Amino acid sequence: MKRKLTENVRRVRDRMANACIRAQRDPKEVSLVAVTKYVGVDVIRQLLELGHQDIGEARVQEVGRRAAMIKEMRGRLEQSGAGAAFPEPRWHMVGHLQRNKVKQVLPWVSMIHSVDSLRLAEEISSQAERLGRDIDVLLQVNASGESQKFGVAVGAVGHLAEQMVSLPRMRVCGLMTMAPLSEDTGRVAWTFERLAEVFEDLAKERFTGREFRHLSMGMTNDFEIAIEKGATLVRIGSALFEGMVGAEE
Numbered sequence: 001m002k003r004k005l006t007e008n009v010r011r012v013r014d015r016m017a018n019a020c021i022r023a024q025r026d027p028k029e030v031s032l033v034a035v036t037k038y039v040g041v042d043v044i045r046q047l048l049e050l051g052h053q054d055i056g057e058a059r060v061q062e063v064g065r066r067a068a069m070i071k072e073m074r075g076r077l078e079q080s081g082a083g084a085a086f087p088e089p090r091w092h093m094v095g096h097l098q099r100n101k102v103k104q105v106l107p108w109v110s111m112i113h114s115v116d117s118l119r120l121a122e123e124i125s126s127q128a129e130r131l132g133r134d135i136d137v138l139l140q141v142n143a144s145g146e147s148q149k150f151g152v153a154v155g156a157v158g159h160l161a162e163q164m165v166s167l168p169r170m171r172v173c174g175l176m177t178m179a180p181l182s183e184d185t186g187r188v189a190w191t192f193e194r195l196a197e198v199f200e201d202l203a204k205e206r207f208t209g210r211e212f213r214h215l216s217m218g219m220t221n222d223f224e225i226a227i228e229k230g231a232t233l234v235r236i237g238s239a240l241f242e243g244m245v246g247a248e249e
């Protein structure tokens with residue numbers, strides 16, 4: 001199973017690198033967030049052993065449970081004197097987050113990709129204050145304009161971002177979007193391009209600080225297009241775990 005995973009990771013990395021070449025971008029500008037919702041903690045551990053630190057989860061209950069399990073595994077290895085066999089993960093909350101679940105995930109996550117309202121942002125800020133830590137967040141934008149999607153409307157992003165930067169303990173690091181579920185690559189490309197434009201406008205006018213630097217866009221079906229349009233974080237699940245029978249818990 002680990003051989004298959006190694007092979008999949010290499011293939012995804014190659015595709016990312018080739019997309020960077022086509023777009024004349026430095027591959028170091030684009031990080032892979034491995035979205036592990038389809039697999040169990042053993043596979044997460046293998047990813048960490050392969051040197052991957054950015055792990056994404058879409059469900060609130062899973063983040064805490066899995067992060068605790070991995071932490072315990074590392075602790076045990078350290079205590080046994082063998083030293084940590086794998087690096088500490090950075091957990092990314094990529095799925096929809098409800099206000100009443102913030103308290104549960106905040107102790108574990110490095111970055112939240114899915115902030116789409118001031119009320120949610122306020123709750124994240126106040127829980128971060130309580131824990132005495134900073135939290136990196138991205139604003140989820142409904143760049144495709146589809147009605148069923150989560151995310152702030154394009155026209156409201158600037159205002160929300162501005163309200164958010166004044167909140168304590170909150171680092172507004174960029175924007176996130178999901179492309180429409182569509183075979184039409186032109187539409188997908190247009191959605192990513194639109195997010196990149198919103199990002200550029202904000203970065204030029206109001207968010208000139210260095211921490212505002214991330215565009216989280218692109219998944220298994222569209223990450224190459226996203227990289228060509230400026231993604232700095234791609235969130236990939238299926239392509240990493242393809243053909244791994246029994247990868248589920």
Ligand SMILES: *Cc1c(COP(=O)(O)O)cnc(C)c1O
Nearest residue numbers: 035058094219220235236237238
């Ligand atoms: C599941 C998920 C992904 C990864 O999707 P794949 O198509 O399997 O690569 C990325 N982002 C979010 C928010 C997800 O829920």
